Amino acid sequence: MPDVEMKPAAEKKAEEKKDDKKDEKKEEAKPAPPPPPAAEIKSNIALIERAVTDLEPRFTHRVLRTLTALRKRIDGKVLRDAIEENYPTDSSVKATLLSWLPPASAIDHSMDVDAAATGGSAPAPPPTVDPVPEAEVYLRLLILHYLHTSKETYAKSIKLSHETVEKMQAMNRRSMDPIAAKVWFAVERSYELGGELADARPIFLAAQRTASLRHDDDTQASLINRLLRSYLHYSLYDQADKLVSKTTFPASAGNPQFARYHYFLGRVKAVQLNYTAAHTNLQQAIRRAPQAKTAPGFYQAVHKLFVIVELLMGDIPDRSTFRHPVLEKALSAYFDIVKAVRTGSLSEFQSTLNKHAAQFEADKTYTLIVRLRQNVIKTGIRRLSLSYSRISLRDICMKLHLDSEEDAEYIVGKAIRDGVIEGRIVHEKGWMECGSQKNGYGPEVSEVFSRRIGFCMDLHNQSVKAMRYPLNAHRKELAAAEIAREREKELAKEIQEGDLDDDDGPGGLGEGF
Numbered sequence: 001m002p003d004v005e006m007k008p009a010a011e012k013k014a015e016e017k018k019d020d021k022k023d024e025k026k027e028e029a030k031p032a033p034p035p036p037p038a039a040e041i042k043s044n045i046a047l048i049e050r051a052v053t054d055l056e057p058r059f060t061h062r063v064l065r066t067l068t069a070l071r072k073r074i075d076g077k078v079l080r081d082a083i084e085e086n087y088p089t090d091s092s093v094k095a096t097l098l099s100w101l102p103p104a105s106a107i108d109h110s111m112d113v114d115a116a117a118t119g120g121s122a123p124a125p126p127p128t129v130d131p132v133p134e135a136e137v138y139l140r141l142l143i144l145h146y147l148h149t150s151k152e153t154y155a156k157s158i159k160l161s162h163e164t165v166e167k168m169q170a171m172n173r174r175s176m177d178p179i180a181a182k183v184w185f186a187v188e189r190s191y192e193l194g195g196e197l198a199d200a201r202p203i204f205l206a207a208q209r210t211a212s213l214r215h216d217d218d219t220q221a222s223l224i225n226r227l228l229r230s231y232l233h234y235s236l237y238d239q240a241d242k243l244v245s246k247t248t249f250p251a252s253a254g255n256p257q258f259a260r261y262h263y264f265l266g267r268v269k270a271v272q273l274n275y276t277a278a279h280t281n282l283q284q285a286i287r288r289a290p291q292a293k294t295a296p297g298f299y300q301a302v303h304k305l306f307v308i309v310e311l312l313m314g315d316i317p318d319r320s321t322f323r324h325p326v327l328e329k330a331l332s333a334y335f336d337i338v339k340a341v342r343t344g345s346l347s348e349f350q351s352t353l354n355k356h357a358a359q360f361e362a363d364k365t366y367t368l369i370v371r372l373r374q375n376v377i378k379t380g381i382r383r384l385s386l387s388y389s390r391i392s393l394r395d396i397c398m399k400l401h402l403d404s405e406e407d408a409e410y411i412v413g414k415a416i417r418d419g420v421i422e423g424r425i426v427h428e429k430g431w432m433e434c435g436s437q438k439n440g441y442g443p444e445v446s447e448v449f450s451r452r453i454g455f456c457m458d459l460h461n462q463s464v465k466a467m468r469y470p471l472n473a474h475r476k477e478l479a480a481a482e483i484a485r486e487r488e489k490e491l492a493k494e495i496q497e498g499d500l501d502d503d504d505g506p507g508g509l510g511e512g513f
Contacts, residue, residue, distance in 0.1 A: 041082040071146075074142055134175055192233075221258075256290065282306045345376070381415050
């Protein structure tokens, strides 16, 4: 039996220490839990005060980036604790803010007493002065979002919106502009939940004019989107188009505001039959939108309209769009419409439209989907023209489920005139003669080929122009070439003087080889 080597005790201790260090590193790698909402609000108020003191709006923007996640974690107790911690006892602002919150329940009082009795960390001393006015508006914004969570408080949120807007306009502080842009969104949400969105439109128009005169880009971008949403909510597409033509969206606005603006613009252009412009705007909205998991509702709404616009343009959307985990369930009805349009079956399209009519009306895409009927008919006629050299109008009427032969004749004639198919209608015999199949050659094919070559050449030229070279790189090459020439001169000189043997020259072999 072979002997087993026993490790010395020092090596065992060293290995145990290494294992302990690995375990410590694993524990350190775990992310720290997020702070309580009240503590996060307090740190945000400190950042707002720093932004006002140092004239650095980036701290305010940092606070506003956490608003979406924070408003899901707040409740009445959290807001009361945050107000108590940041305002002195005798503050009038504190009393005003607490008046918008429901009174503390007995359970909350008992929890506070239990926390104090457990001997936890000592409470911080109450502040002696009020925070900056921007902190008050920030707390009002959080209270507004809290009031949006219950139907019983919708009317209260509208009153708080009025008071907050009047206070912001009375203060007229430029350091408050980023927070004011978020407040206007909450104001619109209050009116929308209360069913009084049309009543808020004059307030938004007056505020938008004031923001334009003050060059307040954040508020101006937010208010333009609020007005567009209000117009589209009531299907006032002409007013929305006039607003877009009379205003200029600020170029310095953030990506979320730009994404909303392009989405609203895409809806207006789609209703006005300008599908190319609508497709461009919706593409920009998708590119500028937040991640799908961050804003799934907006991501789904944009893609619903984007799919319909692509179908109206005569294109078939990519299948991978409907496999996206965020879009798969939301776009299931639109995927059925795409399949009906792709096959050119008018009966399947009509049955799918009737099946999902409630969802399409809720998404406000029903009128656009109804327009796809002509695209389905064109697709069916194109398939028939490829399958038959001659077909009667009665058979076309039966295959496409049209109402009469006159409708079939009109639709076929329009398809021939639009260049969808090649053929002619023989009225005397009541049929359609389809044109011969296009071969792979001809003027049209050569034009397409020329356009592709031109595109490739332009892409090559742009790539060459965009290339960047390191500075003074040619000087290194010149120096290397100069050294090589000097070396060649020395070698030539040594050969002439007889100091260099034949076997010792470059590439020469030794005697013993």
